[in-house]
Amino acid sequence: MNTSLKFVLPGCAVLGLALTGCQPELDETNSARGQADFSKYIAVGNSLTAGYSDGGLYREGQLNSYPNLLAQQFRTANGGEFKQPLFSEDQANGSGYLRLTTLDLATRAFTLGNVTNNLAVRGQNPTLYTKYTEPVQNLGVPGIRVADVLTPGYGSTAGNAYYERLLPTADALKPYATFVQERMAAENATFFTCWLGNNDVLGYATSGGVSPITSTATFTTNYTAIITALTANGARGVVATIPNVTDIPFFRTAGPAFRVKLETNPAAAGGPIPQFVATTGPLTNSPATRKVILTSDINNGGAIGTAAGRQLIPLTAQPYLALLGQRTGKAWRDLYAQARPSLGGASLGQFLLAQGVDTTAMFGLSAGNPLPTSLVLDDTEQAAVATATTAFNTAIRSQATAKNLGVADMNVFFTNIAANGINTSGINNTTGFISGNLFSLDGVHPTPRGYAVVANEFLRNINDKYGSNIPGVNASLYRGVLFP
Amino acid sequence: MNLKSLLFAGSALLGTTAAQAGGFQVNLGGQKNIGMGGVGTGLAIDHAAMFYNPGALAMVRQNGVQVGANATFARISHVGENGGTQSNLQKDIVTPFNLYASFGPAEGKWKAGIGVYTPFGSKLRYDQNWEGRTALTDIDLKSIFVQPTVSYAITDQLSVGAGLVVLAYGSVNLQRDLPLTSAQGNAHSELDGHADNTFGYNAGIYYKPSEKISVGVSYRSKMEAKVKGGDVTFTNIPASVASNFAAKKFDVTLPLPPTATLGIGLMPTEKLTIGIDVNWVDWSDYKTLDFTFDQPINGNTTSTSKREYDQGWTFRLGGQYAIGEKLTVRAGANYDKTPVKDGFVSPETPDADRIGLSAGASYNVNEHFGVDVSYLFEDFMKRTQSLAELQAKGTADDRPAGTYKTYISIPGVGVHYNF
Structure with a gap:
């Protein structure tokens, strides 16, 4: 605040400072919305948007999802409530997840165990989760590909259990893009983030080339559809690119x-x-x-x-x-x-x-x-991954240009982290498994710390694109991997 | 399994610091001097001359005893580089004190005395869970110096003096979180130790060619505070990595810098005294802070944190005016140029250039006994370090990037008895 002495001294008289504080106020904490309107925010995406971590979706991960962190920071300007399809406290472990059970420093061996209590599983074969059909603003669906967004029945019991969970049974045939457009309209959404496309190439990569890569034509058509749904009512937003999956600890x-x-x-x-x-x-x-x-x-x-x-x-x-x-x-x-x-x-x-x-x-x-x-x-398979990633990112950027949206270039961001790590308040974080703090025990999805740096990268691009000044989160306060 | 740097590449484990002066070498040698912006080297006001310029002690007219105490209220705010929540210091009070007693023949040429004072010290406790918690959560440094002093007036105009400076008591407590989390919460480390007694000197010359002007020069030698066999305590270390945190004892050496001061006194009238001091503190030996451990922590028995301090300069101006026989009022100001270079500011000494304003008064109840009050307010310039700056200096792994702003408020009171 650069408070000059003439203002400070009277307020900080001897007893004043002793008794009431007189704490310096820093204007670095100021927040401004710029040309963006954060009052109603909707997040679209896959597992990363849902807050998936340690091979599962569970309450702690949901609370630390990057959209929830963004919404928390938006509230420093004109952001409002952000409704997430949280698992209840009683079912806090959601789908179940991995935890580190043993770690031997001498041999560097470790074992992972499954958390299987307090789950939100309502049915087996196929696995179904406790429904959450209240209106939500975090529309992240673990596993969804851009290839899936126009598919009727993707939200049925035969489709994606995380999407099925969000839909009333009567809406089981509603394609994801329609669901997104309806949610945008119902909320009168003013701002969105969209981070889709990872699974269109990740599934191929993690299966060693067994699952197919989405065709670029399908990707482009469907991605255009989802962006059209998001911008139909004039909302502004930011889209994110797909990182190079070969850099992840997996x-x-x-x-x-x-x-x-x-x-x-x-x-x-x-x-x-x-x-x-x-x-x-x-x-x-x-x-x-x-x-x-x-x-x-x-x-x-x-x-x-x-x-x-x-x-x-x-x-x-x-x-x-x-x-x-x-x-x-x-x-x-x-x-x-x-x-x-x-x-x-x-x-x-x-x-x-x-x-x-x-x-x-x-x-x-x-x-x-x-x-x-x-x-x-x-x-050979890596080359296919690289080609597809480049093609998909080109489609993402061209849609962003067409609709004048911001681009959070997560591809560049994660490539840089893989090469140099990222420092958060004196802690050096890397893409190393377990030790790197950023990636959870599935080797693919971030830890809360990882999601915090993702949120900050989104904010950097939002501030850049919309002339806003939304402060970042203190990523060092968010945990990495929990050690046994 | 590639767990080779299980414990976090780059995070020097216990690497932090010991604060020392720089940031919190508040010059609190005597209550009268504090009220005058901290001047004193060119003046012979009272027995605090032992601290400011031992050479001037012989020119102090009376024998006597004086005691002063101060309450230091530091308010530090920090915001990380990304903005966001402001972290504050918890509200602690530190109480530096000073005590002087001097004796000499009434009309004699010499005077001897003993001074006890606390020139280095710091207590900072940051907000729980502040962003720099892996750099520092708490620091508590205490030191008490004892200084037997003799001063001799060679002529009516020229006197010299010297004191043996004894670090009689020194303690350090440093705490930080480790970047390791388990179900029990964040791992934490604490270093706690006492400094060995050590010696230095303080010497000065005082020259008063006329009733209107006086000049003084003083020099304090470099000392080293050594802590040997301090205790290392870890809490909340996850069991799976406990064998990596076997250390129980640590050693560390903190340099206490040499200081030279040139002071001028002006006495335009009998009632008015003006002092000007230029103070130089040579921190340039403080390149790194190195801890040595009895057993490896994460594979290393040492930890180093860069300091690279420079020379510090302080300019002081102050005066006193005798309103009557009993009441004297004082005011002063100082400007401190920090020895901490850009890219090296750390949470234990979030130093910056600063301006101080002070005021004070003395009331003499009778010819022997009087009360001295002082008040000093210091305003530190806002100081920002970016991550890029820290990385360029190689300091990014043991301190957070961001912006600091500090105020310090120091009311003080003393009594003197002269005979």
Whole structure:
């Protein structure tokens, strides 16, 4: 406030300062809305918008969702109430989630456990969650792709359980884009954020190339539809781009350890293992393509390339890596169980036959029993991911330009964090798993600290685009991973 | 598993600091001087000359005892770089004091005395859960110095003096949160120790060529406060990483800087005295603050935090006017140029250039006994450090970026008895 002495001294007379305070007031705390109107804010997006963390959606994550943090900061200007589909206190653990149960510093080994009490699960097969059909402003739906936003029935019991949860049963056929437009109109929304598209490429990446990538044509059509729905009544807002998924700890944690394990295989067990065999590409009815991967090509945690290695191993592969060289079919049986709904009724035997897999061969070390494609995101698949990410981000930016919206470039933001980390009030945060503070135990979704830095990046772009001055959150006050 | 930097790359574990002067070396040597903007090196007003200029003590006319105490109310506000909620200091009161007794033959050329005072100290407790909690949550530094002093008047116009400065008591308590969270909450560390006794000197020359003018020069030597075997206490450390926090004891050395002051006294009339002091504090030895631990913390037995302090300058102007036989009033001002460079400000000394204004009065009840009151208000310039600035200086990992603003208000009272 730069209070000059002539104003301060009378108020801070000897007893004045002693008894009433006379605390300096800093104008850095001032807030201004600029050209934006934050009075009614609606957030559209996927799991990131819902506050998904540690492999689940639960109350603490919802309360720390970036839209909730944004709404809290908007209230310093003219923001209003922000209604979220919170799980109740009694069902605070929502879908259930992962927690770190043990951590051994010496061996760097850890185990994750599932939180299974106080869930909000109302039905199994398919899993359904306790409904929340009150009007909400956080419309984040975990798992939703841009490819899904026009699909009737996506909110039915056969569709997405997180979307189904938000809809009255009678509305089960309502496509997400329609739901968004209705919510915008009903709330008379003035401001929105939209962070969609991650799952259109993430699903492909985390499944090692098994799930499809959305076509750019579908992405563009559907994204245009959702932005049209958001801007139909003149609301202003910010859209966000899709980060490079290959930077997340999900792809950077298991590989380096696996590489060391192969390189240091003891002489008694045959010495260093120079290569392993995996399949690549989607699951088909013909024997999948075998790919021999050199141990030296497994990414060691450095920048992806020939020097540090190109092949990425997802976190989900970890339980199977220990089985290398054993005569086991566990990886293929588990994959079969997961993929079964899309296999048209094939039995396990038929599935293995079609893939040309002989589970009596040495797992991972023979063409007969390779690592399934789902356990490696290889260089070819990464190229497909990169191409799609670029194409989708181009579509996002062009819609933002067409509708004069702000762009929170999360792609650039996270690429920078992956390279340099991000400092929050003296704490250095990185993309490291467990130790980095930003990513939760699923290796994909942020921790509360991670969501806080995301909220600040949104605010930076909102302030930039709309001439507002909404202060950021103090990200260091939000937790990283909880240690046992 | 890539957990190689499990405990947070870059966060120097216990890396913070010890505050010292810079920020809170409030020059509170004597109540009369405080009321006059802190001048005194060029004057021979009372027994506080032992602190301001031992050379002037021989020119102080009477023998006597004087005691003063101050209540320091510091108000610090901080806002992080992103703006948002303002964090404040919890409202603590620190009470620096001073005590002097001097004795010499009534018409003699020499005088001896002893002074006890508290030139370095700081107590700051930030808001619970403030954004810089992993840099510092609490600091409490205390020191008491004892100074036996002798002064000798070589001529009626020139006197010299020197004192042995003894760090008789020193304690440090530093607390911070660690960037580690478990279901029990945030992990926390506390360092608590006492400084060894140590010695230095304070010497000065005083010259009064006429009734109208006097000049003084004084110098305080550099000292080092060493804490050996202080206690390290960790709380709320998650069990899984407890073996990484095995340290129980720490050592640290804090430099107490050398100080030189040039003072001028002007006495245009019998009733009016004006003092001007220029004070130089050489903090340039304070490059880093280094802690050593008996057992590794997160793999390291040392922790270093950058300070890179510069030289500090203070300019003081003050005067007193005798309204009558019994009442004297005082006023003064000072300008302090901080030794803490941009990019090195940390929460334990959120220092900045500052302006002080003071006032005071003395009332002599009789020819022996009197009461002195003083009031000093210091206004620190608002100081902002960006993350980019901290990163450029390599200090971003142990202190928060943001803006500080500080006021300090110091009422004080003393009594003197001369004979």
